[in-house]
Amino acid sequence: MHLLENRGFVHPHASEITPRDAYLRRRELLARFATGAAGLALAGWAGREALAQTTRPNKLAALPGARSAVAGAVTMEKPTAYVDVTGYNNFYEFGTDKTDPAANSGTLKTRPWTIAVDGLVKKPLTVDIDQLLKWFPLEERIYRMRCVEAWSMVIPWMGFPLGDFIRRVEPLGSAKYVAFQTLLDPKQMPLQRTHILEWPYVEGLRMDEATHPLTLLVAGLYGKALPNQNGAPLRLVVPWKYGFKGIKSIVKISFVDKQPKTTWSIEGPSEYGFYANVNPAVSHPRWSQATERRVGEFERRKTLPFNGYGDEVAQLYAGLDPKTLY
Amino acid sequence: MPPRRPPLPWLKPGLFAGALIPLGVLVWRAAHRTLGADAIAIGLNQLGYLALVFLMASLACTPLKILTGWTWPIRVRRMLGLFAFFYASLHLLTYVGIDQQLDWAVLWGDVTHRKFMIVGFLAFLCLAPLAWTSTDASVRRLGFARWKSLHRLAYVAGVLAVVHFIWRVKSDVRVPMTWAAILAALFLIRIADSVRTRRRKRARELVAARSVDVGTPG
Numbered sequence: 001m002h003l004l005e006n007r008g009f010v011h012p013h014a015s016e017i018t019p020r021d022a023y024l025r026r027r028e029l030l031a032r033f034a035t036g037a038a039g040l041a042l043a044g045w046a047g048r049e050a051l052a053q054t055t056r057p058n059k060l061a062a063l064p065g066a067r068s069a070v071a072g073a074v075t076m077e078k079p080t081a082y083v084d085v086t087g088y089n090n091f092y093e094f095g096t097d098k099t100d101p102a103a104n105s106g107t108l109k110t111r112p113w114t115i116a117v118d119g120l121v122k123k124p125l126t127v128d129i130d131q132l133l134k135w136f137p138l139e140e141r142i143y144r145m146r147c148v149e150a151w152s153m154v155i156p157w158m159g160f161p162l163g164d165f166i167r168r169v170e171p172l173g174s175a176k177y178v179a180f181q182t183l184l185d186p187k188q189m190p191l192q193r194t195h196i197l198e199w200p201y202v203e204g205l206r207m208d209e210a211t212h213p214l215t216l217l218v219a220g221l222y223g224k225a226l227p228n229q230n231g232a233p234l235r236l237v238v239p240w241k242y243g244f245k246g247i248k249s250i251v252k253i254s255f256v257d258k259q260p261k262t263t264w265s266i267e268g269p270s271e272y273g274f275y276a277n278v279n280p281a282v283s284h285p286r287w288s289q290a291t292e293r294r295v296g297e298f299e300r301r302k303t304l305p306f307n308g309y310g311d312e313v314a315q316l317y318a319g320l321d322p323k324t325l326y
Numbered sequence: 327m328p329p330r331r332p333p334l335p336w337l338k339p340g341l342f343a344g345a346l347i348p349l350g351v352l353v354w355r356a357a358h359r360t361l362g363a364d365a366i367a368i369g370l371n372q373l374g375y376l377a378l379v380f381l382m383a384s385l386a387c388t389p390l391k392i393l394t395g396w397t398w399p400i401r402v403r404r405m406l407g408l409f410a411f412f413y414a415s416l417h418l419l420t421y422v423g424i425d426q427q428l429d430w431a432v433l434w435g436d437v438t439h440r441k442f443m444i445v446g447f448l449a450f451l452c453l454a455p456l457a458w459t460s461t462d463a464s465v466r467r468l469g470f471a472r473w474k475s476l477h478r479l480a481y482v483a484g485v486l487a488v489v490h491f492i493w494r495v496k497s498d499v500r501v502p503m504t505w506a507a508i509l510a511a512l513f514l515i516r517i518a519d520s521v522r523t524r525r526r527k528r529a530r531e532l533v534a535a536r537s538v539d540v541g542t543p544g
Contacts (some may be wrong), residue, residue, distance in 0.1 A: 082364035088363030096496075098362065108390075151364050196497045196498040283440075286440055286442040290431070296363070320439075
């Protein structure tokens, strides 16, 4: 699974690519819209679009990073507006409404923050987040994110490959899976006082999934540190899987030899599996997964197997029945 | 003689206007793009929730009269039920036309495979004949007894709607379970009342029978 060998790339339809000419003039165009020349209604829309493409005037620290060169890591699709990426979230520790995490996650203290590494590993350790972020250069990757609820986004993440981290901490040969755990602290995460899910949130990956070059530990988005509602200070992003695999606010990474428990498969084993690979052919019991709505768009689009990352990841599942991979 | 003015003359027009306010707010927010990131899903959920609220309000009218003796809830029962049907129709149309954009393969899968969708659709199907027979003329045509038993379907719709809501949410069922509890309470009030009425009726019959006995010369 060397990076250079893996040249698979999902080409967007020609109709989805903004003409180069228009692309180069987009800021000028949007600025003109936003000043009101295009009328009040359009200004509202364009202002929102423009906002999404400019530096955010908020207090989050800027994160420097270069564009990733990994195959498939930078989609050409238009990123979802910043207000939507940071205002429409599933993070049940702060509420079950999509707007709850943005409203309620101010109670989360992301500094100081440590991440424990334990289990079947040569160097069990506890590392401070700021130290960890110096271990690896940050890359920008623009991934599609497909939620199991049949909506999707395109998000410019800042992070580093989980595989680099794994190689550095050196798991033992007996380690077959990686397990992740979110912070457990009802004072900071108020919904942990309820029993709507089993706390803390836990997730897991097979070792080959975890070391795949597309699997990312993420510390930021849109060139800035992660907002709390998006899983600060460190979260997982696995672009070919449903969004709930992307565990947020990680405090522990364990190497284990058995398939670890995962929160949503505990909650509903018939609805959410361990693999949770995006698969339009396998319906959720309550809704079809065949199509999705990109946040900010009106028309539904077809959902792609492995969320469009099949060229890169399908070989991980060769020989397994795709119907079991929900 | 001039016709007697009914009490609470503002009741029905007030309710009518008030019941349209949430729709107005929804349309206004949709037009101004302030519904949120996934506006279609949010609008869909709000319309479904409004349908549930109006259905529950219409089901609460008789229990409220039983508890308080007020008669005004009965005068607005029909309007509340029709608004439930109105919002349920908008909810269904939004799902079919805007959310799924007439994707018949998906919609067919919904009504054949997904119990969550099936109960929601059945709830709507229960409400449709009630809306159709909501006029005074229908009551006369069907006869009050038959009309009344047909309109007990509203309770079936209530149960189906609450089940639809419980199955809709992923894990936090606190809000839908609250509605389930409200529905159960409404049922209990009606059952308790019908038991009491029957007992009183029997007692009256007994008293009447005894008085007949007493009155009969030996």
